[in-house]
Amino acid sequence: xxxxxxxxxxxxxxxxxxxARGVKDEKVLSAMEKVPRHLFVSESLRDSAYSDxxxxxxxxxxxxxxxxxxxxxxxxxxxxxERVLEIGTGSGYQAAVLSVLASxxxxxxxxEPLALKAExxxxxxxxxxxxxxxxxxxxxxxxxxxxxxxxxxxASPKVQETYxxxxxxxxxxxxxxxxRYTQVISLTKKTPSGIVTSTSTPCVFVPLxxxxxxxxxxxx
Ligand code: SAH
Numbered sequence: 015x016x017x018x019x020x021x022x023x024x025x026x027x028x029x030x031x032x033x034a035r036g037v038k039d040e041k042v043l044s045a046m047e048k049v050p051r052h053l054f055v056s057e058s059l060r061d062s063a064y065s066d067x068x069x070x071x072x073x074x075x076x077x078x079x080x081x082x083x084x085x086x087x088x089x090x091x092x093x094x095x096e097r098v099l100e101i102g103t104g105s106g107y108q109a110a111v112l113s114v115l116a117s118x119x120x121x122x123x124x125x126e127p128l129a130l131k132a133e134x135x136x137x138x139x140x141x142x143x144x145x146x147x148x149x150x151x152x153x154x155x156x157x158x159x160x161x162x163x164x165x166x167x168x169a170s171p172k173v174q175e176t177y178x179x180x181x182x183x184x185x186x187x188x189x190x191x192x193x194r195y196t197q198v199i200s201l202t203k204k205t206p207s208g209i210v211t212s213t214s215t216p217c218v219f220v221p222l223x224x225x226x227x228x229x230x231x232x233x234x
Pocket of ligand 1 (some may be wrong): 025076077078087091101102103104106107108109115123124125128149150151152167168220221222223224225227
């Protein structure tokens, strides 16, 4: 995988878009260098796969900018043994990055065709520790909880209590929180002395649609 024709572009992406902006976790940087992002976009977009921007992922959804993927992943502080939950499978790209860095990855997507496509691709590429579920991810995945880390890759109107409940002690939740068209990345830690939340980078994600998110009408 490391020697495909985009390898050089991936190295440049890591160097100039990700490392240069302050992502330091070598494991994250190495995962971003390994995962073939171009295979998670449609063929016509392959040459833009390593550009410094989000890209269409089909069904009106987007695959996040590489820096955003790296930064949010770094905030999870994965060491390798974790069970991670991702909400918003989309193309499966973020799940593939998590797959390299954690023990088991559970990912939930509400749009079935996207979920099925991502599931097949992840399997074909050998990311066998990723488990794709179709459903409303605003409910989390109670049957597989608790998780060491939860990452939500769609915008939420608030930090969801449901996710915090499904975190292990010392677990971490990363979620874009805010208005429909503008959010900030929020990090919540479940510490022995309580829940600690901080916010950082401004961002724009597609909306989290479901019981605890936006309604389909609000989202349009
Ligand atoms: N992580 C993805 C990008 C996600 S885009 C990647 O790497 O490609 C956000 C995704 O969240 C979209 O695919 C959208 O359909 C999905 N989504 C929105 N609301 C959801 C919900 N309630 N449950 C699960 N997925 C949801």
